Amino acid sequence: xxxxxxxxxxxxxxxxxxxxxxxxxxxxxxxxxxxxxxxxxxxxxxxxxxxxxxxxxxxxxxxxxxxxxxxxxxxxxxxxxxxxxxxxxxxxxxxxxxxxxxxxxxxxxxxxxxxxxxxxxxxxxxxx
Amino acid sequence: xxxxxxxxxxxxxxxxxxxxxxxxxxxxxxxxxxxxxxxxxxxxxxxxxxxxxxxxxxxxxxxxxxxxxxxxxxxxxxxxxxxxxxxxxxxxxxxxxxxxxxxxxxxxxxxxxxxxxxxxxxxxxxxxxxxxxxxxxxxxxxxxxxxxxxxxxxxxxxxxxxxxxxxxxxxxxxxxxxxxxxxxxxxxxxxxxxxxxxxxxxxxxxxxxxxxxxxxxxxxxxxxxxxxxxxxxxxxxxxxxxxxxxxxxxxxxxxxxxxxx
Numbered sequence: 001x002x003x004x005x006x007x008x009x010x011x012x013x014x015x016x017x018x019x020x021x022x023x024x025x026x027x028x029x030x031x032x033x034x035x036x037x038x039x040x041x042x043x044x045x046x047x048x049x050x051x052x053x054x055x056x057x058x059x060x061x062x063x064x065x066x067x068x069x070x071x072x073x074x075x076x077x078x079x080x081x082x083x084x085x086x087x088x089x090x091x092x093x094x095x096x097x098x099x100x101x102x103x104x105x106x107x108x109x110x111x112x113x114x115x116x117x118x119x120x121x122x123x124x125x126x127x128x
Numbered sequence: 129x130x131x132x133x134x135x136x137x138x139x140x141x142x143x144x145x146x147x148x149x150x151x152x153x154x155x156x157x158x159x160x161x162x163x164x165x166x167x168x169x170x171x172x173x174x175x176x177x178x179x180x181x182x183x184x185x186x187x188x189x190x191x192x193x194x195x196x197x198x199x200x201x202x203x204x205x206x207x208x209x210x211x212x213x214x215x216x217x218x219x220x221x222x223x224x225x226x227x228x229x230x231x232x233x234x235x236x237x238x239x240x241x242x243x244x245x246x247x248x249x250x251x252x253x254x255x256x257x258x259x260x261x262x263x264x265x266x267x268x269x270x271x272x273x274x275x276x277x278x279x280x281x282x283x284x285x286x287x288x289x290x291x292x293x294x295x296x297x298x299x300x301x302x303x304x305x306x307x308x309x310x311x312x313x314x315x316x317x318x319x320x321x322x323x324x325x326x327x328x329x330x331x332x333x334x335x336x337x338x339x340x341x342x343x344x345x346x347x348x349x350x351x352x353x354x355x356x357x358x359x360x361x362x363x364x365x366x367x368x369x370x371x372x373x374x375x376x377x378x379x380x381x382x383x384x385x386x387x388x389x
Contacts, residue, residue, distance in 0.1 A: 005263075006259045006260055006262070006263035007263045007266050007267060009260070009318070010260065010263040010264050010266075010267045010321075011267055012319070014347075015346060015347050015348065015349055015350040015353060016349075016350045016351060016352075017346065017349050018349065018350065018351060019349055019350055019351040019354065019355040019384075020349060020381075020384045020385055020388060022351065022355070023355055023384075023385070024385050024388075085358070088351065088352075088356075089312065089315055089316065089356070
């Protein structure tokens, strides 16, 4: 039980002076994902065949590799921003929240790094 | 973590049934949430059969009738009975609304379910504890803040267009229907200000006479105070005054982005 005044509780530690950047980048990345996703789906559907040789050859083309890398980075970034909000909404303990947020960030960085490396490897001819 | 079940002492048990006397002409059945903090018992839902012959048309009229003729311990807030004081906000058939402006006829023919505003501590029966809600309203400084001294011979002037901007947002009656309909407010009402307080903040942010716009925006720029709003828009759906808190919040977010570039 606390005897702190209701207004004191609401004012709390004050404004974090943060959140605009997160909100704006989330909007910006969602806008960027629209053409990237459309391009990805249309490109896959217009391939003559969906087999290993065709796909690797497609990834080997310069612009395919560029857009694929952008899709992976933008997708991971957007997802990280979104999952962060979900965690902040539902995980309330300070310790468990900080830990979950750290794990969420690491997970997205690993996914993005692995995705980019995989694309580069195929595009630059390192993989067979 | 978020709670998915009510705490053990909040779970609702079966309540009492008050049958209407034989020969009732027009019967309506009400299922009303009851909680008495002095009894030490869990809340219950009581069933009241009411003959609405001679009763007014609104849900509030029926509640007053029940209190007057069946169970005088039924507790609820009411005052103006014309939708301007905001006292009788409650959850009627699943939606937050004012009992005084909700006609029984518009609720269909079935039982009428009445609960207090959702996810608030209950003082008794249909009376929620709005202490935190009012503190959040106070925290946005709902008054004119200026540096320029007022003109000595008259009031601070506004153009007609400037006044019209605050017309609608200023019509809020603080009934709390919007905030208590918002899932973000349910999960984080300790840090998220909620649609009502944010609408009030917006009303002062866009007031042409106010000179603290920047400080007001500073105070809201926070992942929880403002950005817990995920544009679910229950607030705008339920507002009994047809106001648009969701749009006000979107406008605040727009202003915050605009001032960065």
